Amino acid sequence: MRRSAEWMSQLDERIIEHLDDEGWASASTMHRSFCFSASEARIRERCRELSDSGLIAPIYERSSMNELTVVGDLYLDGDLDAETLPRRSRC
Secondary structure, eight states, rough: OOOOTOOOOOOHHHHHHHHHHHHHHEEEHHHHHHTTOOOOHHHHHHHHHHHHSSEEEEEOOOOOOOOHHHHHHHTTOOOGGGGGOOOOOOO
């Protein structure tokens, strides 16, 4: 069973699952996907949060394309409590 963090949203789950299924994607390609009703800007914002927490990562530096990390795989498998992950500071 997955253990999500309090700060995570349902959209975060969909992004992580999409990256698991597809291998990689950008906010733009996810926005165009039929399973995403969120705006491209919202998806990009959530991808930054997920990247800061180590669940996903840009394919290469300064890339808009993201992929699932080992941490993300552990989360999907239910082997990681996302509440223990770092979170971007809200200054």
